[in-house]
Amino acid sequence: MTDPSRARLYAELAMESRRYLAAYVLFNQAVADHLGLHPTDVQCLSLLTAEPEPLTVKQIAELTGLTTGSATRLVDRLERGGYVTRTPDRQDRRRVLVAPVPERVDRVTALWDDLGQTWQTILDGxxxxxxxxxxxxxxxxxxxxxxxxxxxxxxxxxx
Amino acid sequence: MTDPSRARLYAELAMESRRYLAAYVLFNQAVADHLGLHPTDVQCLSLLTAEPEPLTVKQIAELTGLTTGSATRLVDRLERGGYVTRTPDRQDRRRVLVAPVPERVDRVTALWDDLGQTWQTILDGxxxxxxxxxxxxxxxxxxxxxxxxxxxxxxxxxx
DNA sequence: CAAAATCGCTGCGCGACGCAGTCATCCGCG
DNA sequence: CGCGGATGACTGCGTCGCGCAGCGATTTTG
CATH class of the missing domain: 1.20.5 (Single alpha-helices involved in coiled-coils or other helix-helix interfaces)
Known part of the structure; x- marks a missing residue:
């Protein structure tokens, strides 16, 4: 428990995690800037493409940490940009299903793939x-x- | 290179990374909310406490991805909240050194430590x-x- | 069938941010 | 030595993402 060598590894990992996460924030910002979007928008697209099913506005709000009102505005922006479509849910007519538009989102995922390919090189070892x-x-x-x-x-x- | 089992590990890691990073954004937001600060402010404090030396406004701008103008405002907020102090640099009088105020920042690091302690439990295995x-x-x-x-x-x- | 809960949407105000310009200071070149 | 350009921090200004509170439509509950 109080193994000094182990404690040092913990401290090192904690420090490296902070740098890693800080770098990610900057990276995400850079991706968003490059695409002319906001970081939140990019994360939303990431969520939508990761899920096989369309998400409701409520789910998007929960997954991004926004209020439902802000999530509505978020979907507004993405819809205006042609990244997603709104479809009323037949089962529950209060709900609205948000689905990504493949040909438009491909531009984003292509960028991810391009960057991800380089990412693999650091895993090869x-x-x-x-x-x-x-x-x-x-x-x-x-x-x-x-x-x-x-x-x-x-x-x-x-x- | 095209080892299928390895490729699956890559894909799994990529997916897990996305979840991990998305969770971090939410976590950071929750910490900021809890302290009555903004995520950017929290990250700035994280940077300041990670560095042994005080940082200049310019450096803070670079590390956070903000413009110098916004960094000035960021430091304004933190200074008003008592988290940091401004000190003119004697070597270069254009520069302003920003240093954390220990007793005020302790409240933040105490929260980190508390949460970090639980974090260690996932490393013990x-x-x-x-x-x-x-x-x-x-x-x-x-x-x-x-x-x-x-x-x-x-x-x-x-x- | 009425009451309460849920979902998405909409004014409203706040405030963080980028942009462009300003002033003070440092540095390089003749 | 002084002069022009670079650099660092700061300041109006406008933009816009966001939370909040309230609304109408729909579903669920008792």
Whole structure:
């Protein structure tokens, strides 16, 4: 538990994570700038293309952390830009399904693929076990983030 | 190169990365909300506490991806909140050094530490080699992000 | 069938941001 | 030595993403 060499690895990883995540924010911003979009818009497209099914406005709001009102505006922008289409849900007529427009979104995914190809080069030196370890860590960190978010929202604000 | 099992690991990692990074954005937002700050402000504090030396406004602008004007406003907010202090640089009197105020920033780092402690639990199951692999991957991804950002900015915009 | 909950949308105001211009300061070149 | 250009921080100004509160339509509940 108090193994010094292990503690140093933890500290190193914590520091590297911060840099990594900071770099990601900048990277996402750069992608958005390049496409003439906002970071939120890019993330929304990322979510939509990752899911096989269309999402409702409510779901988009939850996944992006926006209010439903802001999510409506977000979909407005994407629809105006031709990236997504709105379709009324037949099962529940209150709902609106938002689906990506493939030929328009391809421009975005093509950019991702181009950048992702270079990304693979940094993985080529890793063994399969190492890849699995990295993937597993991200999955667990992902899960933990969500529980921590719930904790944070439940905690009383110090302001 | 076209090893199918390896390709699947790549795809899995790519997907998991996206979720991981999306979760981080939400997490960062939740931390900012909890402290009554903006995500940018939190990231700025993260940068300031990670560096041993005070940063200039220009450096903060570069590290956060803001213009110098917006960085000035950012420092204004943090200074008004008591999180940082401005000090004129004696070597170059055009520059202003921004340093965190420990007792004020402690409230933020205390929150990080509290959350970070739980974070360690997900690392306890990993071997030291795995930890090193994860750390190395993040460092390389970090480096690559910056070169990709430069590439993106150099590419002609499709708009 | 009435009451409550849910979903998406819409005014409204706030404020973070980029842009362009300003002033002070530092540096290089003749 | 001084003069022009570069650099750093700051300041109006306009834009626009966002949260908030309220609304109408629809579904669900009792």
């Amino acid at each position: 890793d063994s399969e076990d190492e890849l699995r370890a990295i993937t597993r860590h991200m999955r667990r960190a992902n899960d933990l983030s969500h529980t921590q978010i719930r904790r944070l929202r439940a905690m009383p604000k110090p302001e | 990993d071997s030291e080699d795995e930890l090193r692999a994860i750390t190395r991957h993040m460092r390389r991804a970090n480096d690559l992000s910056h070169t990709q950002i430069r590439r993106l900015r150099a590419m002609p915009k499709p708009e």
